[in-house]
Amino acid sequence: METKLADFIRDTPAGRDADGILRKCVHCGFCTATCPTYQMFGDELDGPRGRIYLIKQMLEGAAVGAKTQLHLDRCLSCRSCESTCPSGVHYSRLLDIGRSVLEQRVSRGPVDTVTRAALKHLLPRPWLFAPAYRLGQYFRPLLPAALKGKVLAYRSPGRKAAGNHPRRVIALAGCVQPAMAPGINTATSRVLDRLGIRMEEVDRAGCCGALRLHLGDEEAAKDDARRNIDAWWPSIEAGAEAILFTASGCGTQLLDYVHLLQDDPAYALKAARVALLARDVSEVIGAERDTLLRLIAGHPRSAKATPVVFHAPCSLQHGLKIRGSVEALLGDAGFTLTAVADAHLCCGSAGAYSVLQPAIGTQLRDNKLSALTAGEPAAIATANIGCLAHLQSGTSVPVRHWIELLDERLSAAA
Numbered sequence: 001m002e003t004k005l006a007d008f009i010r011d012t013p014a015g016r017d018a019d020g021i022l023r024k025c026v027h028c029g030f031c032t033a034t035c036p037t038y039q040m041f042g043d044e045l046d047g048p049r050g051r052i053y054l055i056k057q058m059l060e061g062a063a064v065g066a067k068t069q070l071h072l073d074r075c076l077s078c079r080s081c082e083s084t085c086p087s088g089v090h091y092s093r094l095l096d097i098g099r100s101v102l103e104q105r106v107s108r109g110p111v112d113t114v115t116r117a118a119l120k121h122l123l124p125r126p127w128l129f130a131p132a133y134r135l136g137q138y139f140r141p142l143l144p145a146a147l148k149g150k151v152l153a154y155r156s157p158g159r160k161a162a163g164n165h166p167r168r169v170i171a172l173a174g175c176v177q178p179a180m181a182p183g184i185n186t187a188t189s190r191v192l193d194r195l196g197i198r199m200e201e202v203d204r205a206g207c208c209g210a211l212r213l214h215l216g217d218e219e220a221a222k223d224d225a226r227r228n229i230d231a232w233w234p235s236i237e238a239g240a241e242a243i244l245f246t247a248s249g250c251g252t253q254l255l256d257y258v259h260l261l262q263d264d265p266a267y268a269l270k271a272a273r274v275a276l277l278a279r280d281v282s283e284v285i286g287a288e289r290d291t292l293l294r295l296i297a298g299h300p301r302s303a304k305a306t307p308v309v310f311h312a313p314c315s316l317q318h319g320l321k322i323r324g325s326v327e328a329l330l331g332d333a334g335f336t337l338t339a340v341a342d343a344h345l346c347c348g349s350a351g352a353y354s355v356l357q358p359a360i361g362t363q364l365r366d367n368k369l370s371a372l373t374a375g376e377p378a379a380i381a382t383a384n385i386g387c388l389a390h391l392q393s394g395t396s397v398p399v400r401h402w403i404e405l406l407d408e409r410l411s412a413a414a
């Protein structure tokens with residue numbers, strides 16, 4: 001695609017990225033076939049190719065307004081289009097650039113402005129979010145059904161493993177996950193402990209920055225990235241093997257630190273090192289598969305009769321391109337996996353999307369739950385806290401992180 005980017009962006013790192021991405025697109029439209037919002041609205045501008053045109057026009061200096069905002073807001077950032085694109089168009093990076101420019105150009109109504117500000121300021125601050133969420137859990141039985149569904153029932157996280165192994169990984173705690181489902185990282189620590197790996201969480205690290213980036217606040221996302229790098233750096237220099245994440249949505253953001261901080265001379269190289277070390281928990285566990293199989297072998301396969309279904313988050317399958325690994329690990333642990341139709345489609349959670357676009361988010365959730373529960377699983381396993389909470393809001397089937405199921409299986413085997 002020919003481009004003539006406007007002066008305001010042409011010679012910036014973001015402009016160069018956008019130019020390269022736009023030039024790769026050959027307008028073929030293959031991506032529209034797998035785009036959830038195109039399937040829903042049937043409008044070219046609610047598909048990736050249409051959004052690419054809208055962003056291109058904006059970056060070339062055309063006037064933009066509510067129409068561009070509407071169609072970019074409706075994008076889930078699910079990256080299904082990237083999996084389909086034969087030309088390797090890095091759509092999500094282009095969208096981040098487009099949203100950041102759009103946020104400076106087009107104002108929003110008061111309700112949208114307040115909602116976005118609340119999300120940006122409340123969710124990434126655990127000292128604000130955690131007490132509010134805990135209060136919601138405490139009064140959950142009294143909440144009206146619509147609100148009750150938004151709050152996960154409290155589950156005891158159990159003890160964090162304290163084994164002192166020479167092999168160490170840093171774990172990203174994240175912003176909302178420790179309050180919503182603290183058991184995910186404690187379960188991870190226990191599984192790693194059995195595999196001879198110590199998991200460390202570094203207190204000063206926090207939100208990965210994805211939330212603020214996807215809300216169009218690139219500078220705040222850069223601050224999040226710099227704070228995390230500073231917090232992790234001593235452990236990295238001391239020999240941590242990996243920076244592990246249990247929320248795949250956060251993982252895609254850690255990989256994107258490379259783009260985010262490329263023009264920051266103090267952090268560009270460090271960001272590249274962090275991205276190199278970043279690993280989804282399934283990659284870390286998968287690398288220890290032989291040990292895992294030995295741990296499981298010879299014990300009663302109590303999980304074998306338990307049918308579970310795996311919901312692969314978009315960030316895992318389209319963002320990180322990790323496909324089939326979690327299912328294989330669950331199979332190793334003796335779970336029977338039920339099939340899921342249209343597994344490539346988003347569940348509608350998509351970070352803050354389900355709050356900002358509730359009608360679309362709910363429709364996609366209900367479609368996804370129909371597909372997931374068709375095989376009558378006893379539990380739905382997933383790999384991202386946002387998907388977990390969003391899916392749980394629409395079903396009585398327990399929705400768990402897959403590492404919790406593996407931890408329980410290993411506990412039963414011990």
Ligand code: SF4
Pocket residue numbers: 034035036037038046047048051074075076077078079080081082091
């Ligand atoms: S990221 Fe998802 S919703 Fe957005 S254009 Fe691509 S496929 Fe469609």
Ligand code: SF4
Pocket residue numbers: 024025026027028029030031032048049084085086087088089
């Ligand atoms: S599939 Fe790729 S090259 Fe084709 S229109 Fe979509 S983004 Fe462009």
